[in-house]
Amino acid sequence: MTEPGPEPLVRVENVSKHFPVRLGATLKAVDGVSFDIRSGECLGLVGESGCGKSTLGRLIAQLTPVTSGRIVFDGTDLTRLRGRQLRRLRRHFQMIFQDPFASLDPRMTVGDIIAEPLANFGLGRGRERERRVQELLEVVGLSPSFVSRYPHEFSGGQRQRIGIARALALHPRLIVCDEPVSALDVSIQSQIINLLEDLRHRFRLTYLFIAHDLALVRHISDRVLVMYLGKIVEVADSRQIYDLPRHPYTRALLSAVPIPDPHRERRRSLIELQGEVPSPISPPPGCRFHPRCPLAEAPGVCSRQEPPLEEKEPGHLAACHFWDRVPAMGAAEPMADGPASAPPAEEVPQNPRTLLGDPPPGWPMPGR
Amino acid sequence: MGTQPVAVTSLLAEPMVRRRAGLWTDAWRRLRRNRLALAAAAYLLALVGVAVLAAFWTPYSTTHQGVVLPYQGPTAAHPLGGDALGRDVLSRLMGGAQISLLVGVGTQVVVLVLGVPLGLLAGYFRGWLDAALSLVINIFYGVPDLLVALILIVLLGHSGLGQIIFAIAVTRWMDMARLVRGQAMSLREREFVEAARCCGSGTFKILSRHLLPNALGPIIVQATLGIPQAILFEAFLSFLGLGVQPPTPSWGSMAADGVQAIRISPHIVLAPTIALSVTLMAFNFVGDGLRDALDPRQRR
């Protein structure tokens, strides 16, 4: 992958994580994934259940070893490191966990929880360390007086802030955010999202933001990776990927996300993907998405040959043989209530290769 | 992106911290409602008091013979009468309490020292360490307790309390190790352990600061319930003449001595037997009470 600009902070090269499940069968949670994380960006990682995004997050945070491949962090291959060597580098990449109730040790005070990373690296001593902990609490919007309290005394949102404070303690360069708000109430989610954004700009952090909520990922990320069944199917700028997806799965995902606008919801067609995600133990041959894909030619190239993840347009990668047939998003959702009553397109996609108006043959129509 | 810099510090005013009881407070509250456990605990406290007292003073000597008429029944001066050799039963009972408690608690201390670290290591690391430990545990389970204890006592020379404690502990450590192993295995999967690894904590820190404190509840319950088992075992050994040697009083040996005279002077065998039974029951009630109080399912 050629790339202009500075060296990426993290380079993931052909990483796989396989779990042996029974004799002869392996669960390929992550299968041959390659991408870069650029310094200072927020890279969103999105996908549905079983796609491997959480596993990928844990691989990058080195919480579980890779089965094959390399993860190069700031020039150092993490997969080669063991024990103390690896631990020494951990200060540069941290993680925020999904479950605010399980990610804090119930037996430790808030102060101890946040101080643990500092203690591990011998940062600060006595009073100085206390001060740092209090500072961190303030930074995440909590009162410094909370140091002597226990996690069970706090709400979900507050606990998540504690987890964020812990992740910030070592001044890491990269933070892997694994579904940081999905376990929180809706009204609290935006507090935490705004906090994460503010912190990123304030401390010049890099985020790998993992979530299943596409609207959220679009809001917070600069670039987005879409995963399906252990593989990356599309990589693009946030804006690009939502206006002009180049993979049918991405297109279907976008179409399925409900929007809080009753007029729009009634007008748009839900592209109903048939069936559900197959088991990652025996993925379909060729392109993994082909059995559910409205554009697939099967039997044909789609069932025989796995499409490689390649740059189709500048900065936009997709793994699809028919990437140029994917209809655009925007107001020109061409299937609103069937072709006859399609509302006029308000935004015209720039790319001349886009189909306007008629959906491609075989694209699922609403109603049945 | 970003228009208004909505001050992050505006959130500093988070005033609301829900005050909910933690594990211990919650448990204590539940325990307080358990009348039986409380009564049993009171009894045990009194027993400890008696045992401590016996170290300094008993109504009569625990070993001198002839302080009372042999086989004499309970009287005002000797509330529990005299045994076959004319020793005051009450005084010997008090002395026996010392032995029972020392053995009971002492064995559990050894069990904890042996079982907890092994269990933690096996449960956290799995792999060959776990396989090896499981093998050893199963071997120990395979050999009958009495045999092991006998062999050890003979080998070590059965004179001291220490030897007895060790011998009993050797037959009982496996339960604790298995319990701790199970706890470690489930705790290592928890997110806060992952978080600890993520922020650079080493194995020792994880085991001591994260796993052990979170496994403390079941460990305490197990240790508490192990005490009566040990006491009973000691009594049994003493009954067979293999425990503490005469003239040191042990409830077991007292019972053994009294069995022959059960028709003429039942008090000789009844006193230590009842004391033993009540003590065992008390420990079991307290242990059960602790287990119920600490049950995570009951916690919100």
Next chain:
Amino acid sequence: MSPPLLEVRDLQVRFLTEEGEVRAVEGVSFNLQEGEILGIVGESGCGKSMTALSIMGLVPEPGRVTGGEIRFKGRDLLTLAPDEVRDLRGKDMAMIFQDPLSSLNPVLKTGFQIAEAMLAHRRSDKPRALRQAVDLLRQVRVPAPEQRARDYPFQLSGGMRQRAMIAMGLANAPAMLIADEPTTALDVTVQAQILGLLRTLNRETGTAIILITHNLAVVAGLCSRVIVMYAGQVVEEGSVFDLFERPQHPYTWLLLRSVPRLDRTRSERLRSIEGLPPDLIAPPSGCRFHPRCPFRVERCFTEPPPLQEVGPGQRAACWVTMRRALEEMDAADLLDVRPGAGSGVHGPTPRSPGD
């Protein structure tokens, strides 16, 4: 207009816990028309699930319905004997839950469980009920229904299980189906399928649906009327169009602006709702939302606002309402959402107990 299928009046549900009495539902009233799809939106702890369970007569211990009326087809369910309610439950009114895996019996075949739902309420023989179960699975668009009926729940995918639950719910052609967070645990593509299914079934069978969710976007597509609940009370109700285009209660207004949306520009910063959900044992005085409301005025601290008309067919429980906030407090441009920021009434933020 024909009488409503369901009328809930001043429903009150309380829980007696170690820490005090939790007022889970406090005076909730609403109607459901025949064939209508009603949405109940709110966050965890707002009382929406408890309201649904009260209707079904399934309030768990230590909760109790302590007041109000629930009139279903004219009869007050709260005055019926337990076996009369049981008779209705599963026949005229049905409920499906969030996690189908725990609602389905893992050791019984799926088809059998659906058949059971039918046999519990009407005379039939088992083979006929099983055949009807297969038909129901077909109606909920399960592919290869005969095979799926013979499968155990764990053999089905999440979406299939939820469809099976819906089939069970519809087994006796109920007049009303309550769906409590039916798609929360599902992937977004499967969610789209299930929501589409519910819409289709409503059209085909005329079953009224109460859809309970915390996801505003989900109600936008499916429901014709929506109720917003907060802290055990209804704070706003209206048609789905009114609610989304002209929300009058600050909570609704803020909620709509605090969720990321695919149809808005990325760079808009999300407005958040400050503070924490209220303690239901000792809820705030006056309006329960006032500790978090940017538009509160003095009256909000002391007097709880009743649910009143703010437009044709739209009601909100607010002294200020967004109309006034938009005119007088520049609410549209407001980005500082701290309590009282808009109206300048910062005042002492009542602290929750134990602070």
